[in-house]
Amino acid sequence: MTAPLDADQGLPSPLPRPGDELRTLERVWDPPKGWRLVTAVNNNIVGIFYIGTALLFFVIAGLLALAMRAQLAVPENDLLGHRAYNQFFTVHGTGMMFLFAVPMVEAIAVYLLPAMLAARDLPFPRLSAFAFWAYAFGGVSFFCSLIFDAAPDGGWFMYPPLTSFTFSPGINADFWLLGIGFIEISAIAGAIEIVVGILRTRPPGMSLDKLPVYAWAMLVMAGMIIFAFPAVILATALLEIERAFQWPFFMAEKGGDPLLWQHLFWFFGHPEVYIIFLPAAGMVSMMVPAIAQHRLVGHDWVVLALVGTGFFSFGLWVHHMFTTGIPQLSLSFFSAASMAVSVPAGVQVFAWIATLGKGRVQWTVPTYFVLGFLFIFVLGGLTGVMVAVIPFDWQAHDSYFVVAHLHYVLIGGMVFPMFAGLYYWWPTFNNMRLSERLGRWAFWLMFGGFNVAFFPMHISGLLGMPRRVYTYPTGLGWDWLNLISTVGAFVLALGVLVVLVDMARAALGHGERTSDNPWNAGTLEWVPNDWYATRSIPRVNSLYPLWDDPKLPREVEAGGHFLPGAPTNRRETIVTSPIDATPQYLMPMPGPHWGPFLAGLFTAVHFLMLTVQLYWPSLVPAALAIACVYWWVWELDKGEDHPPQDIGGGIRVPVYVQGPRSHSWWAVVVLLLVDGTAFACLLFTYLFLWTVSPDVWPKDAAALPSLWWLAAGVALWGLGAGAMAFAGRALARDRHWPMRLALLGGLALLVAAAVTDGVAQIQTGLKGAESAYGAVVYMLVAWQGFHVGVLLVMVSYTLARSAFGLMGSRRRVTFDNTMLFWHYTCAQGVVALLMVHLFPRLAA
């Protein structure tokens, strides 16, 4: 029996707590029941939905792999025709990368991060819910395309010209381009949530040096999403526009270049590998100390390795293009970077081995999966260094050797840690452990099956077997190797099936009931919690608070730390400063709502209608989706509706802040980083096409709009920015009508600026479909027009709130969000104008 906690222990909140405090906390965080569960926004529920859906997509994509392996088991097999096989490998690769791996690592973060940070939830719960529903509806639609023989069939990287309208005229490619582009928006929403969550909702005292490694990994991963995903979103937009309007971005005969797609795709695609791997590495860095009962050796070096990998991974994309004829020295830069990135990966591997070596290892299922990960991932890393060597890559390129390498890296680097994590963190779900016996069976089946399936592919690749062939003739020495691979694949699948059975057993209550901290781990996710997360938010003094202060869980559970209740009678969490984690304010958090579910549904319907070329009708679900977003955000910007609250430790914090300290400001800034990266990729597109096809660029200034158009455009964007600045000052003085008029007038200026930019080009006779130059110039104009369109929506919302009296000098977060996007749009407009008007003159 544990002794009761003393009332006077210097805790932030005195004990015992008032009796009604816990009841209030439970009431405000009570989740919706029955069919209303789809309105839930709490990370515990959305996270489980997210993980479950990602697992479902993993199983579906895995079944496609089994079908492919069955087809390849014997030579000249006719189980699947080439058409079905092409669709299967495309949907398998796409599903695994876009619909399983990235969503899964984000899903795990949605579920785990608030617990590790002792936050009551992530900072934008409704955005999380929307991201999930958009992903779920979009993913289901994507897989359903197989049923209608409309699935994409151009490979997971969809290279043009194979995927151009000439060679892929149906809607198959559109399913990929629109579906994946749309689902990436969901990934970006998740990244914004993760960045703001990690930097602003940590518990008091958890300064950056005490941030768990998993949180570091997720921070790096989210940063990589911010800078990598815009490239593929832009690429999909360009290819879709080429298919729809014949703007020749990738058509060599009109000055385009298929390699542009490869650059944009792989600028996303290689960091993508680390976007998947780093979160898994972060999970391993959390599990290994608990497994070994020893602090992570070289913690600071592991953090450095995570951040270094994040940067260096952006210097690797051309190693997917070694055979495309790129100059030799350029290839060498990427070869060098590809070898360099193995150093930080090695640092982490040695840190894990050293931790296991210095501690006393508990031989449980997570341990097996972690060791399996180490074995497989190191092998995959070694073959990665091999293909980083250019002459070797020329031999192995597009062969089964590469198939073996990428599966060793991805399954070893992400799937094994995921299963380790599943067994390790399952008790946080329902206080039960998954079965040790079934878990060990699953591990050995998966580990053995995996190596039997994929190791022979190294040999079949070196014997010359190319990727993506639906069958092969006998007598090439590939027959037995393929049969062995197929047997291994089915054994691997059996291992996965055992895990699913184990999960089902435990979910139905047949698991082994366990204590709150069954692994005796040292981090905060093992503090007892409920829908509201932990009863109070702990004061953190070390990297392993549960090891350094064994009383902490009981103190937290008794309400002895920060924010032990719900003082404003609603959901809320503490926002802290990004480096020191000093409490700054109390953030109100929204509760269940239909908006995210319906907005996700209508967004998916909108994109689906675009895919089947119902362009005008698709505006209806688009408008409904925007209306649902309006509906859910309407109640969020509450203003200072309560006085500053006591959160414990003698600290009183406001319940509302605005300006750069606001979490909302941070989210918009992160969004603008995404936007700016996409624009930078568009500028790269312009410069790349000019580099490869200078002959389609104007030869002299006579073919360009006069500089007066440039001057007019710059003046309009500048005046627009000035109008917003005036509106901001008017709001600061609570002069509402001048503010509204300035917004309306400024918006008119921005519309005029966008129209001016377009007319300037049209009056020269330039056409988008005639050359790559025309295409990229009009793309820049259209890009700017899209931003003005977004501003139309944002300003109308801002004005509506003003009209309802929901905005003022002390309640201006909504206005500030619009202002940030507005100023960014104006700055981008000027840069785009300078590019299209001045660059051709200088180049000519």
Next chain:
Amino acid sequence: MSARSFPTAFGGTMAAFLVWAAHFTVVYGVNGLACARGMDRWEVLGFPFVPFAVVAATAVALLLTAAVLVRALLGGGPAPHAQGDPRRFLRWFTAAAAASSLLAILWNGLPALQVPPCG
């Protein structure tokens, strides 16, 4: 530390990696453009243009990164840094990142001395 100073602290901590990224962009861009436009035949001060440009860019990047390293080692940036102060960790991180970037920049620049630009 207020939220306002976070971008400064963050930028300073990541400065060496940002220099690495800028160097990588410059050397790749210069070589790509030179090969596309026949500039690889140019000479600067008697040296072939591309290796000269890459070596120059590498030297500048190394100098900048070394400056970040020295500043972090000598105690530039936010102070004081008592045990347990996150600034101590950030300063260590800045120095370690700079040392890593120094090696990475050198490693990335070396091929210019050995490999023909456009081969």
